[in-house]
Amino acid sequence: xxxxxxxxxxxxxxxxxxxxxxxxxxxxxxxxxxxxxxxxxxxxxxxxxxxxxxxxxxxxxxxxxxxxxxxxxxxxxxxxxxxxxxxxxxxxxxxxxxxxxxxxxxxxxxxxxxxxxxxxxxxxxxxxxxxxxxxxxx
Numbered sequence: 009x010x011x012x013x014x015x016x017x018x019x020x021x022x023x024x025x026x027x028x029x030x031x032x033x034x035x036x037x038x039x040x041x042x043x044x045x046x047x048x049x050x051x052x053x054x055x056x057x058x059x060x061x062x063x064x065x066x067x068x069x070x071x072x073x074x075x076x077x078x079x080x081x082x083x084x085x086x087x088x089x090x091x092x093x094x095x096x097x098x099x100x101x102x103x104x105x106x107x108x109x110x111x112x113x114x115x116x117x118x119x120x121x122x123x124x125x126x127x128x129x130x131x132x133x134x135x136x137x138x139x140x141x142x143x144x145x146x
Contacts, residue, residue, distance in 0.1 A: 023114055024132045026097065032090030033097060037112070037132035047141025050134055051080070057111065057130065057138070066145065077108065083142040092139045096130070111135065 024037045036042075051059045052067050059065075064073035065080030083092060094101060098110040110117060111130040130138070 033093040034090040038136050042136030042140030044140040047137035083145045085146045092142050
């Protein structure tokens with residue numbers, strides 16, 4: 009499964025605790041702001057998060073972007089940082105039918121290879137970096 013390849017690339021280490029309030033995780037997972045340039049690079053990286061497999065976004069140098077999921081353009085205008093964070097951490101908390109993987113969750117997941125159990129796809133810093141970039145898309 010394609011997700012196994014993505015998970016093996018990052019394999020997040022210590023899983024930071026977070027609190028979901030409504031449809032958001034209001035507090036940063038790291039306590040520090042993310043880096044938007046790194047976030048853009050993560051989204052564009054087809055070996056890490058595979059975001060462009062399903063999403064299209066304002067990354068014109070990347071060809072063959074997905075059309076299965078919402079366009080990332082305008083994400084910062086549609087959702088708050090906390091709402092974006094929850095969608096990246098575990099989109100299934102908002103939509104059980106989603107095909108988007110939980111990038112920063114280790115519990116309640118299906119079809120996880122034994123070697124990847126208990127590991128996240130993104131690190132907490134990578135989540136914050138992607139949130140920072142998505143916030144710039146207004």
